[in-house]
Amino acid sequence: MVIGESKPLAEILDMIKDFKKIVVAGCKGCVTVCNVGGEKEVAILASELRIARKAAGNNLDVKEYTCERQCDPEYIEPLDDLVADADAVVSIACSVGPQYVTARYPYLHVFPGINTTSIGGAVEHGVWKEFCQACGSCVIGEYGGLCPIARCAKQLLNGPCGGSSGGICEVGKGSIPCIWHLIYDRMKNLGQLHKMTEVKLYKNWSTSRDGGLRTSIREELKQ
Amino acid sequence: MTTYSAGSNLEKIFKSGKKAVTGECGPPRGADAEHFRHKANFLKGCVDAVNVTDNQTAVVRFCSLAASKILLEMGIEPVMQMVTRDMNRIALQSNILGAAAMGIKNLLCLTGDHQSFGDHPQSKNVHDLDSVQLANTLRMMRDEGKMISGTEVQGRPQMFIGAAANPFADPQEFRVVRMGKKIAAGVQFIQTQCIYNMERFHKFMEMANDMGLTEKAYIMAGITPLKSVGMANYMKKFVPGLDVPDSYITRLKGVPKDKQAAEGIKIAVEQIHECLAMKGIAGIHLMAIEWEERVPEILETAGLLPRPTVS
Structure with missing residues (x-):
């Protein structure tokens, strides 16, 4: 599967610093299995971003959604309503995901919330290594x-x-x-x-x- | 009449049956050719050929092709080192042709140290080929007149093909087999990693003799004199696959600090004699790292001077 690692919060905050309304989009594929981009991580990142921006006195509206997969156009479609009045999407799928989001919404800013590191697998609980x-x-x-x-x-x-x-x-x-x-x-x-x-x-x-x-x-x- | 594949001085010395001696001179981390000439001058006349390192330990230095050319101009025969870390097959073959065209007659085929050890750890590496494949490429270009693509070479690069071997890395029993692969690919001479663990080197050479490899290639024992206890400890702790026995460290510790260099040279000379007495050893590769000025003394003491001339 595709392995990823979360980007530092500060880096993500910097990417979206000019925006007021964003969508954090996860993926139920590989990144859910390697605990970096699934439903749970979407909720955590969304909360972290809200809290950080609130603390900075610059509230951020964050919507959350986790796609079945982000590497298939039909599974990006459910984002249509959510992104309608959003400024940007932060995708925490592997780097394929944000590019599918980009392809569907030509006028929307899209940012990666994780670093895609390798094709690999878990070797012990909490440890993933590259194999391909x-x-x-x-x-x-x-x-x-x-x-x-x-x-x-x-x-x-x-x-x-x-x-x-x-x-x-x-x-x-x-x-x-x-x-x-x-x-x-x-x-x-x-x-x-x-x-x-x-x-x-x-x-x-x-x-x-x-x-x-x-x-x-x-x-x-x-x- | 002896037939030569490249006709380099090094090849001639080997084929004459005499023990060969090579030295090493690393280009500087800048364009200061004078500094390089100064260091190389110490080796002139003392060794049969001088290795020119190719960005060793992945640290940027002036290139081995230019440094080899400078040695040629000084009347010193270069062994140009070439690593596959930084160039793909297009650039490697191009540099082989260019080097041969300038009269460089010995090429040492290496994979090179990983860039994470050097001064540009964020760089990309290439590794299109490995050292075995590089040797095979040069053999093919020289003997078959063909590039990797099958394209005909217009003017074959006449070069004597070398490679390195580390008898101290693991798996131990595979090290000789891997050296055999290099020889099968076309390697004619081998320079080993710095030897300190003589017992393990004896075993390595026994295996090499048993496999008939010493009949097929000239094996040079790599010797690096220890300048101090500090250097010995560093080599032991930080250089992977380098096994410095405690007995040498104890010996160096046993003399006053200002006598440690002399003791280090004494050890190196003993090692040279022990290696030259081994069956299958065709010469010594003396890597006096940033200590080129002591090379004449070491070789004189070891009885390896003056160097023979073979026409």
């Missing part, structure tokens, strides 16, 4: 089911580098496991260590962001 960089050409099958593109700081295809120590990556002050150490252990378990002696040649990055904006088309589903 959407390179567009999945190679994990060659690496014991683990991704060196997203999970190695240098995106090595022939790792591990000299900065792998005791299973820990030199980047991240001890917080990041060396994915290449994990790949090594995994290949060992699978009896595939011989595959790690092969020189892995060049990756085709044209399917990644490098090739330009990506569009996926399923002809049979197009209307």
